Amino acid sequence: MITFEHVTYAYPGAQRPVLSDLNLTIVDGELVLVVGNSGAGKSTLLRCLNGLVPHFYGGTISGTIHVQGLDPVRAQPREMSTVVGFVFQDPEAQFVVDTVEAELAFAMENHALPQATMRKRIEEVLDQLSIAHLRDRRINTLSGGEKQRVAIASVLTLEPKVLVLDEPTSQLDPQAAEEVLSALQKLNADLGLTIILSEHRLERVVQYAERLIYLPGEGRPPIEGAPQEVLSQIDLVPPLVRLGKQLDWEPLPLTIKDARRRAAELTLRPAPAEASHAALKQAPVDILVEDLWHAYDGHVALKGINITVHQGESVAVMGRNGSGKTTLLKQLVGLLHPRRGAVHIRGMDTRRVPLEQIISLVGYVPQNPNALLFADTVREELAFTRRSHGLTDEGRDPLLAPLGLTEHAERYPRDLSVGERQRVSLAAILAAEPEIILLDEPTRGIDYAQKQALMRTLRAEQHKGHTVILSTHDVELAAASVDRVIILGDGEVVVDGNVREVMTHSMVFSSQINKLLRDDAYLTVEDVLRSLA
Amino acid sequence: MEHQTSFALSQSENELKPGNTLAWLIWALSAAVATLLIRNPLYLAVIALGAWLVYLAVGQGQSVAHSWTGLIKLGAVVWLLAIPFNALMLHQGTHILFRLPGNWPLVGGAITLEAVLYGVVSGFALWTLLLVFVGFNVAVDASQLLRLMPPFLYQAGVVTSIAVTFMPQMLSSATEIREAQQVRGHRFRGWRDFLPLVVPLLTTSFERAIQLAESMESRGFGGQLAEMSARQSNGVRLTMLLGLALLLGGLLVRSFWASISWLGVLLMICAALMLLCAFYWFGRRVRRSHYRRARWRRADTAIVVVSLLVLATTLLVRAANRLSLAYYPFPPYSLVPEFNPWIGATLVLLSLPGLLSLLRGGEL
DSSP states (O other), X not given: OEEEEEEEEEOTTOXXXXXXXXXXXXXXXXXXXXXXXXXSSHHHHHHHHTTHHHHTTOOEEEEEEEETTBOTTTSXXXXXXXXXXXXXXXXXXXXXXXXXXXXXXXXXXXXXXXXXXXXXXXXXXXXXXXXXXXXXXXXXXXXXXXXXXXXHHHHHTTOOSEEEEESTTTTSOHHHHHHHHHHHHHHHHHHOOEEEEEOSOXXXXXXXXXXXXXXXXXXXXXXXXXXXXXXXXXXXXXXXXXXHHHTTOSSOOOSHHHHHHHXXXXXXXXXXXXXXXXHHTTSOEEEEEEEEEEEETTEEEEEEEEEXXXXXXXXXXXXXXXXXXXXXXXXXXXXXXXXXXXEEETTEETTTSOXXXXXXXXXXXXXXXXXXXXXXXXXXXXXXXXXXXXXXXXXXXXXXXXXXXXXXXTSOGGGSOHHHHHHHHHHHHHTTOOSEEEEESTTTTOOHHHHHHHHHHHHHHHHTTOEEEEEOSOHXXXXXXXXXXXXXXXXEEEEEEEHHHHHHTOSSSOOHHHHHHOXXXXXXXXHXXXXXX | OHHHHXXXXXXXXXXXXXXXXXXXXXXXXXXXXXXXXXXXXXXXXXXXXXXXXXXXXXXXXXXXXXXXXXXXXXXXXXHXXXXXXXXXXXXOOSOEEEEEOTTSTTTOEEEEHHHHXXXXXXXXXXXXXXXXXXXXXXXXXXHHHHTTSOGGGHHHHHXXXXXXXXHHHHHHHHHHHHHHHHTTTOOOSSGGGGHHHHHHHHXXXXXXXXXXXXXXXXXXXXXXXXXXXXXXXXXXXXXXHHHHHHHHHHHHHHXXXXXXXXXXXXXXXXXXXXXXXXXXXXXXXXXXXXXXXXXXXXXXXXXXXXXXXXXXXXHHHHHHOGGGGOOOOSTTSOSSOOOOHHHHHHHHGGGHHHHHHHHTTTOO
């Protein structure tokens, strides 16, 4: 049993508490999903469970917390480690040693468990998470999903009663996320392990949860209960639930299967014909990639890629982790040069023109916004980009409002949430007024509201005639904001086509609404609502 | 098909590194001591070939091994730079290649073949040492090395091993940040232009360190110390205090009373023994277990035997006659290095791990 009684916690130097008079009870064996907007206190709540808050972070805490009879405010995290296993967001950042088996043994060695016990437990967790074949592998050779399953196994060796996961799938592609979530469901069902996880992409996880805890933030009390019950009261919902709410479906569907029966009852009129994607192909060519090959460290990342992107197109490049998406974007901005083949940006061969000439046209927002942010204020970040491009400082404030950054204009960018930082880095790149915009995984760790803001900005750029290419795992983002999808697999173009056709014929890279209706007329909730009107 | 041939994938590097870490440590120690004591280029060449063979044979199929090629190339550049540096700075010798005007400060005067050769050999010794280091790193994991740490140094060892693995991550972050700022239009014009690179690098590294520390703390790192009675605890403290006092006394005697310096040495030996005892007792308090004991195979015994043989031979030969391992091209010595086949044959033994590994396809 886990209980929070009147818990209030504030980080050191914070003006107001992130958790305020919080009361919660979690029963043994539950699978609980903690949701809320960025900055609502999800990670803080999870860190209270194993004592990282307050022992690691400091700050002031009041109230009482009990986790399986222990008080994490009094006990140190290392004492709590036998009761609570904690898995972090970034699989890369939590490994201490470099091979799977040694990583699994690390926690048990710290607790001085006998060798025979360690061997037995390692065998058990390898089987429980179906990773026995990875036992002798180096961690840096594993895929994202494998890494996260190893991270889970590495805390389960101490046989904790509670497993806590902070956004465990946020950096994973859909298949890898599915692997991890299936493993969690099995652990919950087979071992009766209490699992508490936070996640932004509810469409991936909500069907697994028995209970939802919604943290509204700003000290307001949480909303908790069965998933349907909580989702009916909040705006932070996946597309399928949003459709259910719009159409007053009762109970709200959490899975495609739940919704299918109700969807069959819908009478949808043929959707009005959209401006054809083919029309864009009449526009001048912005990007021409011919037989592009790229290899590094003996690994071939791109194998004979051929792509033509026309002015004003919006394209999503999708594929599993390591399929070559980032390498392709870096080729398009001239950071990498083709080993074979060619990349032409508005007719300029990237091998023959200086980078300055390319970046006067192309803006590149990297996956990690922290790589860009260094200035004292958000406003200064934008001004820096403009000065670097020889533009005047003025006139860029209009970028802040559509991205929801006006109130943060004078704040230190590094103090903002992940989603806010992501938007600041986008604004910092857009400040140079590029005509071709490349974004690498722009929705990692951001909530639905922030995603909506991002989509609006991308659409606005498209309306200006700018070309947008984004690499993403987020099928809902792609469904709502691009015209065309390119799927890469092992460095090759597997599929390239209109977003509606590609998603309708894909089992994995397809939006929830399209999976439900299996018709290329419907990718988003808006598509369905328009057909009903 | 043509593309596939030219971009053939390297083998997967999934397998663990071969051999016992202790055996490799002794091999590296032996090869490094020999390289440091030897200046004869022919003997150095034998060691370098042995280390190169280890690098190629043990590192085959490992992308980790590929990543060391940059350092080997950098070492070669340093080696090449040592040659003109020596040639311009040392003006002794009878084989004059050409002369620079005498009024040029430092570099003016005769440029001799002897100075060039001396530069070649000095740079070669450095490069050989680098090859030994690279061979050792390809053969051994930081985590395996960590297991050799005595218990009282374990935590320091973890911190060191993380620092070692942190370096490549930091370099990768530095590249990511440089690229991100570069495409944002950032250019170097003055010292202030370092800020867009340095600030993100520092903050990113700091954030990563925090995440790793959280992960370690959450998995019980940071000490399971067994209880110690007050008497035992006082005993350890007293032993450490006495050890430090004896060490200080020994140093003072050695420094100020040269006639009885033997007493200073004796005191320092006693101090070292007492400190080792104190650390041993303290180490016994650290409650920690080991999952796997490293396997010891016949190949490991062979590596240790030949490495110790090379070490003993080098030390004995050097003690018997310092010049037998040296190379000094300046008069009155010969430009041509001497070569004793017995010494050369002994040093060839350093290539045994490489040969064994080559015969067994990267495994020992």
